[in-house]
Amino acid sequence: MRRSFTYINELVPEPGDPDYPILDARLLAACGKGLDDLYKKRWERIAKIKERGKLRSDSEFCLINEHMDYLINMGAPDEETELFDSMLFDYEERARKRREKREKQKKDKS
Structure with a gap:
């Protein structure tokens, strides 16, 4: 299924x-x-x-990532692709920081 x-x-x-x-x-x-x-x-x-102007979840990240592929294939203006690209980058950075924070908390508990 x-x-x-x-x-x-x-x-x-x-x-x-x-x-x-x-x-x-x-x-x-x-x-x-x-x-x-x-x-x-x-x-x-x-x-x-x-x-x-901001992604909130993994599903939004996937949606915008797919949309970026569509925009690139359609030859969309650079401003639009740059906007979505910066949103993707910011989301990845926030996710990385959250992961690092969780790992640090696990080490502190041990």
């Missing part, structure tokens, strides 16, 4: 792909929601993160 979920999420066709209408129609028939609904929610999440 996990493998299927990962496979489906990694290979979701973009709106320009030839498989997009087929998968969209199947999802609409089976679930009542199509790929456009999924992409709309994704773009809304990205817009909120961009407005906030």
